[in-house]
Amino acid sequence: MKNLFICGFALCTVLAEARVVNVADHGIVPGKDATYALNRLIESVQNEPDVTLSFPKGQYDFHPENALGMHRAVANHDNGLKRMAFPLFNHKNITIDGGGSTFMFHGHMIPFTIESVQGITLKNFSIDWIRSFHDEMLIVESNAKDKSVVVECDPSVYPYTIKGGKILFHRYKQDDPIGSNMVFDPETRAPIYNTRLYTINGKNAKITPISKTTFKIEKGFKNAPPVGSILVTYGNHPTSRLCPAIHVTNSKDLKIKNVTVYEAGGMGLIVERTDNITLDGMKVTSTKERIVSTRADATHFIGCKGTIKVENCLFEHMLDDAINVHGAYVPVTEYLGNNEFLCDISHFQQWGLTFGEPGDKIAILSRETILPFYETTVKNIKVLNEHRFVLTVTDVPANLSKGPLSVENLSWYPDLVFRKNIVRENRARSILVTTKGKVLIEDNYLSSQMHGILIEGDNNKWYESGAVQDVTIRNNEFVNIGYAVSERYPLLASPLFTANQRMGEGRYHRNIDFVDNTIKSFNGLLVKACSVKGLNISGNKMVFSTDYPKADEGEAIVLEYCDDVTIKKNKAAGFDNPLEVSKTADTSNVKIERNPGFKSQTDRKLQAALN
Known part of the structure; x- marks a missing residue:
């Protein structure tokens, strides 16, 4: 808000400053679980615009037991009950300034959930988990003839149990066998050259303990990985993409500056249906103790618009891509007549996707050639469940193709600057x-x-x-x-x-x-x-x-x-x-x-x- 007044003969302008809240004044301090107090503080400022939550530098710990929880659909992740440390809903011009702090998480949580927020800045902090969502094993012996290895794995860092020739890794009350896996080279800190030669079928593997920190893996390998390499395993669907670090939906003017993500049980950043996004100096990287950072992409954007600007960032050691920007094709199950289409969100990690809203421009296309043949406008969308919705459009072509069809939203495609x-x-x-x-x-x-x-x-x-x-x-x-x-x-x-x-x-x-x-x-x-x-x-x-x-x-x-x-x-x-x-x-x-x-x-x- 701008206030004007006369000061002598000069016209002076006074700008009302945003309110800065020191979180320590609300019991949010290092050394104890800050989740409940933070949830309450965020709720108290929900209707107040132009607020900065300021964290004195330190390590702040967050546990799921007292976190706000609700069922959430998260694109390119596994849907379900999500516990949230920073549940930011319907705010206007809010800033989270970590002051150089570490935000440390202790379970299945989504650190930041941002929904229907107009104007938000996240800056000056790092995100990490006390226990990673993957497991790393150092190859200390390798037998090329029988395709077996001996690995070293510290159970205080990567807890596990071996029983009946099988291994289960313990991750926050969740036990995972050897699932998806890859071998990394510690010298390059990258996947080993031609890594597909060294994957293992965890179902066939036989595990024999040798000492408290070593065990032998027999069977299952295509080829035995070389000594000194690191075998990384990271679980199976539907438990391998539960916890992205930052999830943003239906928002506008998102800014992330000098934020580091060391770990996530999913993507570092997943953004859906958001207008204007700026990343400056964001890092997704591993700690010195681990060779892998996030379970999936560093950043991912689906169905956004405006401009996505990514500059001066570092993305390394992820188990998937650095950035993915795209929309969504939604197959048509049936044309119902009266300009209505029954649509099915086919990929299981897009269930719950917000396809569009009245006024959005869409294309109808052939699924056989994936080329569009008609453009129209959304009149109404009736959501039936996470999988299906009924789409009503203003008009359809006189001779609608009888072949397999899809629709795509033309209004929600962003510009991208990646520099x-x-x-x-x-x-x-x-x-x-x-x-x-x-x-x-x-x-x-x-x-x-x-x-x-x-x-x-x-x-x-x-x-x-x-x-x-x-x-x-x-x-x-x-x-x-x-x-x-x-x-x-x-x-x-x-x-x-x-x-x-x-x-x-x-x-x-x-x-x-x-x-x-x-x-x-x-x-x-x-x-x-x-x-x-x-x-x-x-x-x-x-x-x-x-x-x-x-x-x-x-x-x-x-x-x-x-x-x-x-x-x-x-x-x-x-x-x-x-x-x-x-x-x-x-x-x-x-x-x-x-x-x-x-x-x-x-x-x-x-x-x-x-x-």
């Missing part, structure tokens, strides 16, 4: 982006086990929508992308099809610029594109890397069913042979010029098929 960030040493990809908004990815360091940037879209598995229309990827440094091996590219742009789907008459993605990037590569791969109209690959520099075993995995640039492609002024140095560029016959209007270190292998795949 000056570091992504490294994580499982999976650096960036996934499928949004119809304007995308700028520049000045980043990207080094991930799988693809560097994946521009996908699928209507069959995760149902992640958003065929891109304007993407610029420039001045980034890609380092050793694809040490998972098996054709992993700095850039892969292609929709994901099932055997029952096919290319339609139009291209899926549009207008992608991949320019002036530096690629340090051991495998010679650059870009693979499928169903893209308007692709510019120019001014990129590829340099051979000796950090991993040399790998010849195929053509550097692969074009399938693309149109209007320019490939020029790219340079490759240090490779034994020129890097190949190939295109299929259904790709048209390709300009290739001045690419030292590259050679064109036009229609090689098509000719091989014909022969």
Whole structure:
């Protein structure tokens, strides 16, 4: 609020300052469970705008027993009863200033739940759990012949019980067997090269205790991991994605500054249907004692709008991607007539998703080609349960297709600025982006086990929508992308099809610029594109890397069913042979010029098929 008054002959302006609340004055102090007192304090300021909750520096502990709890649907996580330390609902312009504190959690909790908040800033604190949601085992002996290992695992850090040849890890009153797993290299602090060679089928494994801190694992391994590597296991659905660090829904103007997430039983940050998001100096990383940080993505955004701005951030050691930005395809189960569709949220980790609201613009599309054919507007949505809703629209085409259909919300797609960030040493990809908004990815360091940037879209598995229309990827440094091996590219742009789907008459993605990037590569791969109209690959520099075993995995640039492609002024140095560029016959209007270190292998795949 602004108050004006006359001071002598001058006009003075006094701005009313936001109220700062020292949480210590409300019994929230280090050394005891702060959950109940914090819940009550947050509730007391719910109707007061412009409030800052200030934490004197220290470690604040939070336990689930006295936390507010309710059933919550969390996108890309497992739904259920959630206990919340910071339940922030319906606030306006609230700031949580940790003052450099550590917020330590002691059970199945979601540290921050933010719902229907207009204007919120989280800053200057770290999030951690006293017991991680994964388990780490150091390989101290390895027998390649019988594919067995001896591991060292401190039960005071990773509690477990061995009985009848099986192991159960104890995580907050939850016992988990060896489930999803991966082997990490402690020297690089990243997944080991070609880690799929060393996965274990936990159901087949035989566990024999040797001492209080060591046990032998026999059977189940594809190959025995090398001595010194670290076997990480992180559970099974529906108990492996219960506790993201920060969950945001239906909000506006979210700012996260200088926040570090060391651990989460899910994602570091999951945001749904929120308008304008800024991350500045956020870190997702592991502690010195652990090699892994979050159970899943560092950050994930579904069905948002406005601008998502991510700058000066560090994302490393996650068990999934650094960032994923997308919408949602929702399959149509039945057309009910009268402009009504019965819709089914198909992926189990999108159940409970808010698809839209009256006034939103949507597209109707073929699930066979995943291409839209009609646009209309939401008139009403009647939610039946977490899985299904009835969608009423203003109008439908006169001759509605009788084939399988889906709908997508066109009103809720954000712009993305991803700039000056570091992504490294994580499982999976650096960036996934499928949004119809304007995308700028520049000045980043990207080094991930799988693809560097994946521009996908699928209507069959995760149902992640958003065929891109304007993407610029420039001045980034890609380092050793694809040490998972098996054709992993700095850039892969292609929709994901099932055997029952096919290319339609139009291209899926549009207008992608991949320019002036530096690629340090051991495998010679650059870009693979499928169903893209308007692709510019120019001014990129590829340099051979000796950090991993040399790998010849195929053509550097692969074009399938693309149109209007320019490939020029790219340079490759240090490779034994020129890097190949190939295109299929259904790709048209390709300009290739001045690419030292590259050679064109036009229609090689098509000719091989014909022969």
